[in-house]
Amino acid sequence: MILFLIIRKKSVMVNMILLLILSLSGCTLGNIGQMEIIIFKIGKADSILLSTANKNVLIDTGKEENGKEIIKYLEEHKIDTLDYLIITHFDKDHVGGADTVLKNVEVLNVVTADYTRDSKQYKEYVAALKAKNQSATLLTENLTFKLGSAEFLVYPPQRSHYSEDNDYSLVISVQHGENSFLFAGDAEETRLTELIEQGNLEHTFLKVPHHGLYTHKSADFFELVNPQYAVITCSDKNSEEKVVAALEQLGTMVYLTKNGDIYIKSDGNEVTIKQEDIK
Structure with a gap:
């Protein structure tokens, strides 16, 4: 009994010393830092900025x-460097602002799907990339990278050719502690089928594919992702009621960018969301 008490006292003392060291160094157990995301109100177009540990990732650049x-x-916000610029695909509402971004900030890595597009916006993006003497990573296999406490996984399309340009969309999964975020570009039925077949889709948050367009695979996809929160990038002209209803049936809280920046x-444990229309 005496031996047990001595060991117990030593154990308590060690724990007290450990907590003191952590408090003096400004650390707390389980504190992994914060990740912030803004999804811009830019109509039926995508641009999403993720920031963590003074690192920044921009997904798409709108029109x-x-x-x-x-x-x-x-x-x-005094951001002069993007660690990654990810262009999910080359539609004008995703790549349109890429040339402006490349000309005005330092971009360390550019990631796109492995295909080309004969459009004004795509050609301007390519010209801006060449002017900076840069080249993009054209994904054919999964890409993983870590920034601060956030782990990124980028899924490329599984085919070399699709009948719908939207199905070339890169899909990005971000893990931050217990929270997970899925950004599905403009994936349509064929691409959603690929994702469903890959499995492991459950995420805390979903950026709904293709501005809320409903497809035959949408309900299955939403059920597998089972998000607590979802965002639809849309304008007043969108008709996303069916998608909103399908998500709300799962208990998902749905936000629309037409109502303001998100x-x-x-x-790492909790997610908080607010929406403001400051325009």
């Missing part, structure tokens, strides 16, 4: 006219 708005936000914070 051509949205480039200046994105740069203004980056300048106001700000998301993750501390």
